[in-house]
Structures are given as structure tokens and as C-alpha cells.
Amino acid sequence: MKGFAMLxxxxxGWIEKEKPKCGPxxxxxxxxxxxxxxxxxxxxxxxxIGERTNLILGHEAVGQVEEVGSLVKDxxxxxxxxxxxxxxxWDAVESQMGFSQHSGGMLCGWKFSNSKDGVFAEFFNVNDxxxxxxxxPDNVSVEEAVMLxxxxxxxxxxxxxxxxxxxxxxxxxxxxxxxxxxxxxSNLKGAGRIYAVGSRPICQEAARKYxxxxxINYKEGDIVQQIQEANNKKPxxxxxxxxxxxxxxxxxxxxxxxxGIISNINxxxxxxxxxxxxxxxxxxxxxxxxxxxxxxxxxxxxxxxSNLLKWKKLDVSILLxxxxxxFEYIEKGLALMKDKPKDLIKPVITI
Ligand code: NDP
Ligand code: ZN
Numbered sequence: 001m002k003g004f005a006m007l008x009x010x011x012x013g014w015i016e017k018e019k020p021k022c023g024p025x026x027x028x029x030x031x032x033x034x035x036x037x038x039x040x041x042x043x044x045x046x047x048x049i050g051e052r053t054n055l056i057l058g059h060e061a062v063g064q065v066e067e068v069g070s071l072v073k074d075x076x077x078x079x080x081x082x083x084x085x086x087x088x089x090w091d092a093v094e095s096q097m098g099f100s101q102h103s104g105g106m107l108c109g110w111k112f113s114n115s116k117d118g119v120f121a122e123f124f125n126v127n128d129x130x131x132x133x134x135x136x137p138d139n140v141s142v143e144e145a146v147m148l149x150x151x152x153x154x155x156x157x158x159x160x161x162x163x164x165x166x167x168x169x170x171x172x173x174x175x176x177x178x179x180x181x182x183x184x185x186s187n188l189k190g191a192g193r194i195y196a197v198g199s200r201p202i203c204q205e206a207a208r209k210y211x212x213x214x215x216i217n218y219k220e221g222d223i224v225q226q227i228q229e230a231n232n233k234k235p236x237x238x239x240x241x242x243x244x245x246x247x248x249x250x251x252x253x254x255x256x257x258x259x260g261i262i263s264n265i266n267x268x269x270x271x272x273x274x275x276x277x278x279x280x281x282x283x284x285x286x287x288x289x290x291x292x293x294x295x296x297x298x299x300x301x302x303x304x305x306s307n308l309l310k311w312k313k314l315d316v317s318i319l320l321x322x323x324x325x326x327f328e329y330i331e332k333g334l335a336l337m338k339d340k341p342k343d344l345i346k347p348v349i350t351i
Contacts, residue, residue, distance in 0.1 A: 003056035003121035004330045006040075006113075009047035012334065015054055020117065020125035024071040027129035029063035029083065033142035033350045034119055036060075036334040037085075037150055038176065042269035045338060049114060057334070058120030059085040059112035060149035062142045065133075072129045080136040082306060083119070083126055085150040086110050086297030090131040101294040109297050120330050134302035137310040143323060143348045144309055147177075147316040151346065152305050154265050154295040155181020155242065159189055161291045162238040162263035166190035169236040171227060171255055172212070174243015175203045177319045177346040178265060180210055182240045184314060187211025195227050195236070198243070200342055206318050218244070224254045238263065246271045249290070253280035256288055264292035322347035 005015045022028045040057050042048040065079045075081065088095050092103035101109040111127065112118040126132055136145050155178050164170055170191045172182045175198035183196050187210060196212035198204060204215045216226050227236070235257035241248045241264040252262040253276065268274075281288055308314040321344055322336060333347040 001122035002327070003117065004058070004334070005054050005056045005120075006044045006052050008053050009051055010045060012044055012057070012331070014331075015056070017054075017056065017117065017121070019123050022067045022069050022125065023127070024069040025128055025130070026069045027065050027072060027075060027126045027133060028067040028123050029061070029081065029126055030066050030123055031061045031063045031119055031121070031351050032080065033062045033146040033348055034058055034060060034330065035146050035149070035346060035348045036330065036337045038178070038337055039267050040113060040334060041338045042267050043113065046269040048267065048269040055113060056117035056121045056124075057113045058118035058330070059110075060146055060151075061119035061124070062136060062145045062149070063119070063124075066123060068129060074130050075133055080142070081133040082136055082145050082148050082302050083133055084148075084153065084295075084297040084302050085112060086295055087112065087127055087132040088297050090128050090298070100298055101296055107294055110294060122327075131299055132297060134299050134306060137306050140306060140309045143320060143350060144316050145306065146348055147319055147346070148302055148305050148309065150295065151177045151181050151319060152308075152314070152316065153301055154178050155183070156185035156305065157293050157295045158182040158240040158242060158263050158265040159185030161293050162186070162240050162261045164189040164191050164238055167192040168238060169193040169195075169231065171195040171197065171236050171239045171252070172207075173197045173223070173239065173241045173248050173252065174266065175207045175212075176243055179240070179242030180206050180319065180345070182242050182265065183207050183212050184210040186238075186240070188313070193231075195230070197223050202321065202343055202345060206345060209318055224251050227255055235260065241266050246274050249274045250277060250280070253277055253288065258282060259287040260289075262288065262290045264290070265295070319346045320348050321345045324349045327351050
């Protein structure tokens with residue numbers, strides 16, 4: 001079969017590979033819609049998780065089941081399914097402890113385009129299929145549903161980890177598709193004021209649609225100063241980091257209140273250390289939590305989040321600025337995610 005792969009750090013291309021095999025708990029799925037991700041860009045062009053050779057990329061897909069293993073109970077060939085980017089082993093002890101993302105070790109629930117071939121292929125393997133696939137609701141398009149693989153659950157995980165509550169003031173640093181979903185998630189959780197930090201007008205406009213009350217452009221001056229001014233010098237309750245570099249943590253610490261939460265969902269692709277200012281961290285006694293999280297995978301999360309699309313509580317169509325038809329457009333889609341032209345939020349490719 002054909003696949004679009006990371007050949008090595010800094011190099012991508014089309015390759016031929018054998019069709020994946022189906023273990024007893026697995027499914028083999030044919031993609032119907034896929035979307036390239038900024039994470040693929042970190043992996044390939046920053047070598048952020050180390051060298052990978054001839055590894056098929058992609059982890060965001062909706063597909064049709066081709067084959068299921070003998071132990072799969074709830075799915076059959078022909079079913080249209082949403083597959084989360086993270087596909088944990090549900091019997092691992094880490095999953096039992098509530099950290100399925102880390103089943104088998106740090107980040108090991110992230111398999112596609114990390115430890116096994118991803119979804120940019122004619123066929124791909126889904127491990128633990130009963131635990132990691134969800135049926136596509138009838139009234140949700142495959143293009144929109146593919147945003148459930150990663151963008152919605154990641155952004156919402158940022159809001160979850162920040163424990164956003166009614167009326168709170170939340171800053172979201174970075175409003176690409178992931179940050180936009182953190183804005184939407186915070187809004188759905190009842191945040192009062194939401195500051196959205198980004199420079200591209202298309203993302204700023206989308207942020208307002210998703211519930212941002214204020215837009216801050218980091219290219220027009222220090223964001224700490226801009227937000228403090230707008231917020232009458234009061235600290236904010238929560239900061240969600242979904243873009244920018246390592247200094248965003250220092251900025252977040254300057255903005256947050258005692259007892260506040262800084263929730264990172266950004267994939268930190270480069271640099272070695274995050275600086276934590278002793279004073280801003282309340283000389284070690286400020287009760288300020290810093291948490292970073294890979295999105296949780298699994299079926300139940302997909303089922304819950306797909307309800308938001310099914311019942312029109314969340315409109316992800318705003319994210320889909322570039323739509324293509326045809327497997328070959330995967331290459332173009334990834335190039336767009338790398339170059340981030342002004343009019344781009346997220347590309348989607350239907351197959
Ligand atoms: P984008 O590149 O589309 O968005 C990044 C955002 O950050 C943009 O709004 C950009 O602004 C903004 N930004 C850039 N530099 C700065 C800065 N110095 N200060 C403040 N804001 C800045 O990325 P995505 O939304 O696609 O993804 C965001 C991150 O989430 C990526 O690192 C991705 O790999 C990661 N990710 C994490 C997952 C997880 O499970 N935790 C899963 C999926 C993705 P603008 O472009 O407007 O100038
Ligand atoms: Zn992704």
C-alpha cells in the first residue's frame with residue numbers, strides 16, 4: 001500500500017509498505033478523511049522526538065473499518081468510525097491510574113506517527129479497537145468529525161486540566177486550531193473573560209466566534225503588559241498555553257493569581273529548560289500549578305465530544321479553511337501546516 005512518510009528528520013515522501021496486519025483486538029481501517037497536524041511538523045522538521053525512518057505520518061482520521069480481529073466485539077467491517085490521535089492500551093497499569101495517554105510509559109499511548117505507522121496510508125491499524133474507535137454520528141460529516149481526532153480533545157484537555165470554572169478569567173496563548181478549541185472549551189465550561197493571544201486575523205476572528213472576549217496580538221508588544229492593562233492590573237485565574245515558545249511559561253507565571261493553574265498543551269519542539277521565576281512562583285509557596293498534558297485517547301472521550309457536533313453545541317467548520325479531495329493532497333496539507341499561510345487554520349483531506 002501507499003503511504004506518506006517521514007523518511008528521516010527534515011525529509012518526507014511517498015513510500016510503499018505492506019498492508020498492516022490485524023491482531024485479535026485490532027481493526028484495519030481505510031481513511032475517509034485525514035488532517036495533517038502541527039505535531040507532524042514538530043516531529044519531522046524539528047526532530048522533536050528523535051529520528052524516525054520511513055514512518056508513515058498522520059494521526060487524525062475518520063475511516064471505514066475493513067477488518068476486525070477475532071476479539072473485537074462492537075465494530076464490524078463497513079462501520080464508519082472516528083479514531084483518536086491517541087490510542088492507549090486500555091489494560092496497562094497507567095490507564096488504570098487514569099493516565100491512558102502514558103499507557104506503557106511516558107507518552108506511549110501516542111502510537112500513530114510515533115511508535116507505529118500513522119493514518120496517511122491506504123490502510124492503518126487501530127490497536128484495542130473496542131476501546132479506541134467511536135461510531136461516526138449520522139449527521140456529522142467526515143471532514144468535521146476529523147477535528148475530533150485531535151483538535152477538539154486537545155484544546156478541551158487544556159481547559160479540563162486548567163479546571164476552568166464559571167465566570168473565571170482565562171488566557172489562551174496561541175490560537176491555532178488547538179488554541180481555538182481551548183477557547184471554545186473554556187467558553188463551554190463557563191469562563192467569563194477569555195483573552196486569546198495570536199496575530200493572524202483569521203484566527204483572531206475565529207477566537208471571537210468561539211467565545212474570546214479580548215484578542216491580544218503578541219507581535220504588538222509584550223502580552224503580559226497588554227493583558228495586565230486590559231485586566232485592570234488584576235491577575236488571571238487560568239492560563240492555557242497552546243502556542244509560542246518556552247518563554248510562554250514565564251509570561252503565564254507573571255499573569256496568574258495565587259492558586260491559579262497554567263495548563264500547557266503545546267508540543268514543546270525545541271529548547272532544553274523552562275524557566276520558572278522564583279518570585280513569580282510565590283517564592284515556591286504560591287500554590288500555582290503547572291501542568292502539561294497529552295490529550296487522552298479512547299472511545300468514550302470520542303463519543304462524548306462527538307455529541308457536541310451531533311447536537312450542534314460546537315461548530316468546527318470554522319477551523320476548516322482548506323478542503324481537498326484526494327489522497328495525493330496529504331503532501332500539500334502538511335506543507336500548509338509547516339508554512340502557516342495567513343488564511344490557514346486547518347486543512348482537511350477527504351479520500
Ligand atoms: P499553530 O501553529 O496553528 O498555532 C500556534 C499559535 O501560537 C498561533 O496562534 C500563533 O500565532 C501563536 N504563537 C506563535 N508564537 C507565539 C508567541 N511567541 N507568543 C504567543 N503566541 C504565539 O498550532 P496548532 O494550533 O496546530 O497546535 C498548537 C500546539 O499544540 C502545537 O505545538 C502542536 O504540536 C500541539 N499539539 C498538542 C497536542 C497534545 O495532545 N497536547 C495534540 C495536538 C497538537 P499566529 O500564527 O497568529 O502568529
Ligand atoms: Zn494532531
